[in-house]
Each structure stands twice: as C-alpha cells, then as structure tokens.
Amino acid sequence: MPYKIDGFDIDGITEPILGEGTTFVPLANVAQSLGGYADFDSALKVAKIKLGEYDLQVQADNPIVDINGMPLELQAAPFIDSDMMFVPVRLFEKLGYKMAVDGSHISLDAA
Amino acid sequence: MYRKFALFAVTLSVFSVVLMGCPKAQEAATDTTAAAGEKMADAGGKMADAGGKMADAGGKMADAGGKMAAGAIDAEAITKTINAVPGLEGVKVVKNDKGELALTGTVANQELKAKAEELAKTAGITTLMNKITTK
Numbered sequence: 001m002p003y004k005i006d007g008f009d010i011d012g013i014t015e016p017i018l019g020e021g022t023t024f025v026p027l028a029n030v031a032q033s034l035g036g037y038a039d040f041d042s043a044l045k046v047a048k049i050k051l052g053e054y055d056l057q058v059q060a061d062n063p064i065v066d067i068n069g070m071p072l073e074l075q076a077a078p079f080i081d082s083d084m085m086f087v088p089v090r091l092f093e094k095l096g097y098k099m100a101v102d103g104s105h106i107s108l109d110a111a
Numbered sequence: 112m113y114r115k116f117a118l119f120a121v122t123l124s125v126f127s128v129v130l131m132g133c134p135k136a137q138e139a140a141t142d143t144t145a146a147a148g149e150k151m152a153d154a155g156g157k158m159a160d161a162g163g164k165m166a167d168a169g170g171k172m173a174d175a176g177g178k179m180a181a182g183a184i185d186a187e188a189i190t191k192t193i194n195a196v197p198g199l200e201g202v203k204v205v206k207n208d209k210g211e212l213a214l215t216g217t218v219a220n221q222e223l224k225a226k227a228e229e230l231a232k233t234a235g236i237t238t239l240m241n242k243i244t245t246k
Contacts, residue, residue, distance in 0.1 A: 005242060006213070007207030007209060007211070008213045010215050011216070012201060012215065012217035012243075013244060032245065035240065
C-alpha cells in the first residue's frame with residue numbers, strides 16, 4: 001500500500017508516478033485523504049482544492065499554482081493522466097505537511 | 112518665662128522627631144506594600160500553575176477517553192454494516208498506531224462519502240477522520 005496518511009494505511013488512491021526527478025501523486029485523492037475537498041474542471045484542466053486554511057488552484061501543464069491568491073512554483077508542472085491531475089508530492093510539504101518518501105511509499109502527516 | 116520657653120523647645124523637638132519619622136514610615140509602608148504585592152503575584156503565579164496542571168490533566172483524561180472509546184469500537188463489525196449499503200462496499204473503518212479511527216476507501220461521490228460517515232457515527236464512532244476519496 002503506497003500511501004500512509006496521518007498514520008493510516010490508505011488504499012484506493014491511484015499509485016504515484018515517478019518522473020522528472022520527482023514523485024507525482026493524484027492531487028484530488030490525496031487532498032481528500034487529508035480531509036480536504038476537491039473539484040476538477042476537466043474542460044479547463046483546472047483543479048480547485050480546499051485544504052484546511054488553503055485554497056489552491058492548479059492548472060495542468062502550468063508549474064505555477066495559486067495558493068490563497070499567491071503564486072507558488074512547483075518543481076515540475078502538474079499533468080493529467082486517466083482524467084486525474086497529478087502534482088509533485090512536495091506541494092503538500094509546502095502546505096505544512098510532514099512528508100516522507102521511501103521508494104514508492106509516501107507518508108504525509110499534519111505537522 | 113523660662114518654663115514657657117522650655118515647653119516650646121520640647122514641643123519643637125517632638126514635632127521635629129515626628130517630621131523625621133514620616134519618610135521612614137512612608138518607606139516602611141512602601142516596602143510592606145511591595146512585599147505584599149510580590150506575595151500576591153507569587154500566589155497568582157502558583158494559582159496559574161495549578162490551573163495549567165488541571166487543564167493538562169483534563170486534556171489527558173479526554174485523550175484517554177478517546178482512546179478507550181476507540182478501543183471499545185469493533186471496527187470490523189462497523190465496516191460490515193457500512194459495506195451492506197449499496198455504493199459503500201469499498202469503505203473500511205481503520206485504526207492507526209495512536210488508536211484513532213478513520214474511514215478509508217473510494218466511493219462514487221460526496222453524498223456517499225457523507226453517508227458512510229453518518230453510518231459510522233450512528234454505529235457509535237463519535238470521533239473519526241473521513242479519508243474516503245471520490246472517483
């Protein structure tokens with residue numbers, strides 16, 4: 001099981017994808033597992049996430065994400081695969097979560 | 112005449128002594144007030160400490176209560192109850208190392224996610240994290 005979130009083994013989340021020197025995770029699934037809400041506009045290829053105090057707007061193929069109205073550059077651009085948006089897992093670290101990646105195993109915990 | 116002068120001198124001496132004693136009395140009074148203030152501050156600090164300890168103890172009792180409640184929950188039985196509802200077949204009640212409970216799995220939409228949480232609460236889980244994802 002690749003994901004451990006807040007100490008829980010989480011199944012049902014699409015496997016992470018390795019590429020461009022980073023690990024990409026499905027944004028909506030991971031945000032929901034952290035207690036957030038996700039909305040995806042497949043026509044515009046934009047995901048809107050509400051996670052705790054943060055409102056994120058993430059667009060496919062654009063490494064700049066909007067966090068509470070402030071731009072943040074990711075180390076790689078998000079992309080869409082199987083109608084799901086994948087983002088570098090380090091995005092969640094920027095949002096204050098403690099992250100550990102060991103191969104394809106990912107742990108995220110509220111700091 | 113001499114007696115009057117002597118009486119005047121004595122009165123003057125007494126008055127001088129009283130005047131000289133006033134600042135000392137004031138100093139003494141100030142010292143006493145400051146000492147009393149410090150003692151009150153100390154007492155206040157001790158009361159605050161005691162209050163903090165009581166709050167800590169309350170927090171620990173709440174934690175213990177939460178863990179006892181989580182320990183008493185039959186996660187498997189509740190999972191089966193939830194899985195009996197169409198659309199919630201993939202939902203699980205799981206426990207982490209801290210004894211906290213969460214719902215995991217994937218469902219079709221937000222309504223089913225909320226339904227699973229409602230069922231878990233009806234079954235007696237008062238505190239749990241909803242980590243269900245939607246397709």
